[in-house]
């Protein structure tokens with residue numbers, strides 16, 4: 001089997017997660033560049049209906065492993081089935097993508113370790129391109145590689161974007177968080193003219209059953225999901241204290257479907273809880289309006305909100321990094337600017353639409 005771009009699907013209660021569709025959309029671009037098919041590996045039980053969804057999202061080939069033991073994600077059975085299937089191919093896939101979710105982060109390193117290949121976690125951009133390795137301690141690595149997976153991600157400490165390459169061994173692997181790429185356009189196709197579908201043989205061993213799920217308890221959906229909001233009012237260290245979030249909530253109340261969110265620093269200080277964190281280690285959001293209040297604009301924050309339709313930044317430091325990518329910037333003290341915004345929005349709502 002020649003080069004392939006393989007997306008390992010994630011399903012919850014038998015429904016393919018959006019992150020899988022997002023990866024198929026982005027994987028299609030990589031597959032075009034490689035002139036290779038885009039494949040999707042679905043594991044679950046009674047999941048036949050989901051095959052059409054991944055085909056609609058762009059998959060040219062679908063591997064379906066349907067078995068009662070695969071109904072819920074479990075590390076060892078999932079690992080076994082994927083590795084066993086790939087081992088029947090003449091070569092592993094060129095690229096392998098998974099969601100940077102709880103299960104994706106658990107599964108991806110195990111597959112990478114088995115194939116003794118590299119894995120880039122929390123990737124924010126993907127591409128295919130050449131790389132020439134000219135020197136190094138390991139001379140066997142020197143060479144020209146025309147088709148490498150470029151996996152870009154923020155580097156640790158500093159605000160830099162690093163391109164991670166591992167062209168020496170396939171599959172070249174990356175995990176990507178939900179929301180980083182847009183959902184692709186879904187184009188339904190009759191199966192007869194659509195993708196090639198392969199039913200994968202599931203052969204589990206006794207050692208794969210070390211973990212048994214006795215009960216699944218899902219948390220009641222009382223928490224607001226910041227990824228669903230149209231307007232986000234985000235606060236950072238510049239708020240000075242937990243009290244600052246009351247002012248942000250007042251501003252949020254001026255908009256429909258709005259929510260307050262935060263930088264990691266505000267979360268680390270305990271001013272707001274983790275589900276409200278935006279950024280590399282928080283959530284990726286794409287609201288219609290994102291108002292960043294007292295947030296400096298570190299890369300780790302930026303990657304979680306830079307695809308918002310309209311970014312407005314309020315910061316008292318005119319040199320704050322956030323002004324370099326915000327659509328509108330207000331240089332000033334947020335404790336003066338926000339009350340003024342609130343009073344102007346309220347006043348504009350009182351004015352008749354047609355004077």
Ligand SMILES: Cc1cc2nc3c(=O)[nH]c(=O)nc-3n(C[C@H](O)[C@H](O)[C@H](O)COP(=O)(O)OP(=O)(O)OC[C@H]3O[C@@H](n4cnc5c(N)ncnc54)[C@H](O)[C@@H]3O)c2cc1C
Nearest residue numbers: 236237238263264279280281282294295296300301316334
């Ligand atoms: C591996 C790793 C992962 C990370 N993940 C994330 C992540 O997911 N999300 C995230 O946000 N960060 C993340 N970070 C942290 C990130 O690097 C920054 O430290 C963090 O985003 C800074 O938060 P901040 O902008 O609130 O604070 P600061 O950088 O301290 O900025 C505060 C800003 O407020 C302004 N300000 C102060 N007072 C006022 C005022 N009265 N009015 C107006 N402006 C004012 C200041 O000028 C300053 O620009 C991560 C870091 C690492 C190393």
